[in-house]
Amino acid sequence: MKARIAIAAAAAALASGPLHAQSTLDAVKSRGYVQCGVNTGLAGFSQPDSRGVWKGLDVDSCRAVAAAVFGDHSKVRYTPLTAQQRFTALQSGEVDILSRNTTWTITRDTSLGLNFVGVTYYDGQGFMVPKKLNIKSAKQLNGATICVQPGTTTELNLADYFRANRMSFKPVVIEKLEEVTNAYFSGRCDVFTTDVSGLVSTRGSRAQNPADHIILPEVISKEPLGPVVRHGDDRWFDVVKWAVFAMLEAEEMGLTSKNIDQNLTSTNPAIQRFVGATGDIGKMLALDNRWAYNVVKQVGNYGESFEANLTPLGFERGINNLWTKGGLMYAPPVR
Amino acid sequence: MRARAAALQLALVAAVLFVFWYVASNTAQNLEARKIASGFAFLAREAGFEIGEAPFLAYSAADSYARAILVGLINTFRVALIGIVLATMLGTLLGLARLSRNWLLAKLAALYVEVMRNVPLLVQLFFLYAVITENFPGPRDALSPLPGVFLSNRGIALPLLAPHAAHAWIGAALAAGAVLAWLLARWARRRQALTGQPFPVFAAGAALVLGLPLAVFLAAGAPFALAWPELQGFNFAGGANLTPEFATLLGGLTLYTAAFIAEIVRAGVQAVDRGQFEAAYSLGLPRRRTMRLVILPQALRVIIPPLTSQYLNLTKNSSLAVAIGYPDLVSIANTTMNQTGQAIEGIAIIMAVYLTISLSISALMNWYNRRIALKGARA
Numbered sequence: 001m002k003a004r005i006a007i008a009a010a011a012a013a014l015a016s017g018p019l020h021a022q023s024t025l026d027a028v029k030s031r032g033y034v035q036c037g038v039n040t041g042l043a044g045f046s047q048p049d050s051r052g053v054w055k056g057l058d059v060d061s062c063r064a065v066a067a068a069v070f071g072d073h074s075k076v077r078y079t080p081l082t083a084q085q086r087f088t089a090l091q092s093g094e095v096d097i098l099s100r101n102t103t104w105t106i107t108r109d110t111s112l113g114l115n116f117v118g119v120t121y122y123d124g125q126g127f128m129v130p131k132k133l134n135i136k137s138a139k140q141l142n143g144a145t146i147c148v149q150p151g152t153t154t155e156l157n158l159a160d161y162f163r164a165n166r167m168s169f170k171p172v173v174i175e176k177l178e179e180v181t182n183a184y185f186s187g188r189c190d191v192f193t194t195d196v197s198g199l200v201s202t203r204g205s206r207a208q209n210p211a212d213h214i215i216l217p218e219v220i221s222k223e224p225l226g227p228v229v230r231h232g233d234d235r236w237f238d239v240v241k242w243a244v245f246a247m248l249e250a251e252e253m254g255l256t257s258k259n260i261d262q263n264l265t266s267t268n269p270a271i272q273r274f275v276g277a278t279g280d281i282g283k284m285l286a287l288d289n290r291w292a293y294n295v296v297k298q299v300g301n302y303g304e305s306f307e308a309n310l311t312p313l314g315f316e317r318g319i320n321n322l323w324t325k326g327g328l329m330y331a332p333p334v335r
Numbered sequence: 336m337r338a339r340a341a342a343l344q345l346a347l348v349a350a351v352l353f354v355f356w357y358v359a360s361n362t363a364q365n366l367e368a369r370k371i372a373s374g375f376a377f378l379a380r381e382a383g384f385e386i387g388e389a390p391f392l393a394y395s396a397a398d399s400y401a402r403a404i405l406v407g408l409i410n411t412f413r414v415a416l417i418g419i420v421l422a423t424m425l426g427t428l429l430g431l432a433r434l435s436r437n438w439l440l441a442k443l444a445a446l447y448v449e450v451m452r453n454v455p456l457l458v459q460l461f462f463l464y465a466v467i468t469e470n471f472p473g474p475r476d477a478l479s480p481l482p483g484v485f486l487s488n489r490g491i492a493l494p495l496l497a498p499h500a501a502h503a504w505i506g507a508a509l510a511a512g513a514v515l516a517w518l519l520a521r522w523a524r525r526r527q528a529l530t531g532q533p534f535p536v537f538a539a540g541a542a543l544v545l546g547l548p549l550a551v552f553l554a555a556g557a558p559f560a561l562a563w564p565e566l567q568g569f570n571f572a573g574g575a576n577l578t579p580e581f582a583t584l585l586g587g588l589t590l591y592t593a594a595f596i597a598e599i600v601r602a603g604v605q606a607v608d609r610g611q612f613e614a615a616y617s618l619g620l621p622r623r624r625t626m627r628l629v630i631l632p633q634a635l636r637v638i639i640p641p642l643t644s645q646y647l648n649l650t651k652n653s654s655l656a657v658a659i660g661y662p663d664l665v666s667i668a669n670t671t672m673n674q675t676g677q678a679i680e681g682i683a684i685i686m687a688v689y690l691t692i693s694l695s696i697s698a699l700m701n702w703y704n705r706r707i708a709l710k711g712a713r714a
Contacts, residue, residue, distance in 0.1 A: 083673065084669050084670075107676075110370075112372075112676035143567065144568075145489060150384075150670040152673075155385075158385070159383055159396035160396075162385075174658075175657060179659075182465075182468075183660070186469045187468070188468040232369060232370065
């Protein structure tokens with residue numbers, strides 16, 4: 001893990017000449033696939049299934065980009081990254097997109113040289129404790145030992161929260177998700193903290209008996225998660241941004257992977273534009289005019305992705321519903 | 336000929352300098368192009384994260400990145416220094432055990448060496464960590480083998496001597512005793528060289544080293560109070576606490592490095608010619624003195640140089656702490672890099688620190704090696 005950071009740093013040092021000479025979109029097209037940085041294994045967001053195929057909400061963002069660029073959602077190669085490796089991997093050009101439940105913050109947007117394309121999941125940080133400790137509120141956690149992953153906003157929010165409430169805690173900081181959850185489940189820590197989505201996913205996929213663990217009601221931070229690209233390549237930024245928006249827009253228009261073929265001949269002008277029957281939106285993105293059709297046909301709309309990946313683990317749509325249904329998900333118009 | 340050699344060397348130096356300049360300027364240019372912040376200004380900013388173990392230097396999330404990295408450095412030193420001492424002791428014992436005439440002891444030591452040095456250290460650390468966290472009970476059902484000692488998956492809680500004003504004086508008495516014992520030994524050696532009269536240095540020295548602090552302790556009214564660990568809320572408070580992460584790393588480094596040191600010690604002793612034993616015995620020296628005065632000084636010459644590299648290895652291997660969550664220098668520098676995004680600066684700090692530590696150990700051991708080397712021998 002250190003080695004990878006060191007190599008990335010060395011790559012940043014050695015790469016000849018400034019990178020903006022070639023745009024990422026051209027590089028991806030000539031390479032023939034999208035290189036996508038994902039989580040090393042977070043059920044529902046990015047995790048390989050029993051046949052080694054990557055599945056999850058974050059993975060679907062990468063597949064959507066591949067579908068938009070190549071018309072083939074499978075032209076993606078995945079690089080599993082830990083929380084600590086992820087930014088260096090993106091900065092140094094090891095990956096084209098970082099789609100790894102990454103929180104959008106001002107520091108990352110500016111001094112890290114990154115651009116967040118949007119939000120694919122609105123999250124917040126929470127605490128999970130074993131039920132037998134009989135704890136009802138995060139305010140009762142004074143003196144607790146808390147498992148946390150390093151290099152995350154989680155680690156900082158945790159320290160802030162305890163400082164603000166004049167409480168103390170002992171952190172156990174382990175990088176790999178498997179190791180840190182093992183430490184929690186073996187009782188090394190009283191509490192595991194990460195984004196609530198991560199807690200639900202961990203409880204649903206790794207706990208021996210999920211009912212033995214409860215997630216405390218306090219949500220102590222805003223964690224808008226979304227895909228990230230490098231600063232300074234606006235064309236690629238646009239492609240990734242609109243591939244993600246296309247999934248949201250499709251859900252709002254009622255287009256799914258099942259019904260989009262019938263809608264190819266729709267008379268609704270908005271749908272005609274979206275599927276590429278009229279207009280030249282694809283050309284504006286330097287993509288095929290059926291880019292959005294390909295995304296929805298091959299990957300599905302946002303709701304389909306959510307239901308396939310997150311609903312089985314016990315996730316509710318909540319604030320991640322469309323704005324028309326009381327949530328926060330809102331895509332700018334495709335026109 | 337001379338001129339050509341000089342020109343070649345000059346060209347080589349120029350090439351090396353050019354490579355350095357190229358890498359540095361290219362890095363700066365690329366960072367600039369990608370709008371990534373650079374420089375060391377971040378060190379003064381507030382770190383904002385907590386550290387699990389910060390002995391000797393108080394630390395809170397409100398402190399700076401520089402202080403956080405310093406805490407990491409102290410943690411690295413702590414585990415490396417204790418590890419070096421323990422590994423040397425265990426390794427020496429194992430090395431001598433391999434040479435023992437007792438068949439069982441020799442074979443057991445050989446088995447230990449072969450197993451430990453052929454299993455990767457990282458695997459051993461994961462194994463040890465799992466053994467500690469999975470097998471020990473939670474703090475509420477902690478095992479208590481001795482009163483005041485608690486074993487749980489939060490580590491080992493021990494009673495600690497409650498601080499008292501007389502402790503500083505006792506420490507001073509210990510230091511004074513050690514200095515006096517050293518002077519006494521020097522005087523005795525010189526007297527024996529001049530007159531042949533031996534002096535019971537060991538007994539007198541021990542009396543000085545132990546007696547002086549004891550006298551001060553009694554004079555101060557024997558202040559002996561212990562701070563007992565107690566279960567408070569989630570964890571033990573009071574007393575001393577040895578965390579599972581520290582115990583795992585220290586244990587792993589000690590057990591692994593001791594296997595290598597054992598082989599070095601064995602090789603060193605075996606490198607001394609049999610004739611040296613026989614000569615010493617024929618002079619009538621008893622076995623213990625033969626070892627101390629004849630064999631060990633010669634064996635040390637063989638032992639010290641490879642031992643130095645084992646010390647360096649142990650120190651550098653301590654960076655595997657990252658894997659099990661012990662907050663060493665690398666772990667904290669990694670977190671810093673990730674929070675600030677300044678990987679190149681972070682890696683530079685790590686490299687500079689390890690280089691400094693390693694060169695210091697090398698310098699110290701080389702100095703010691705020169706002291707014990709054969710006078711007049713070629714280096």
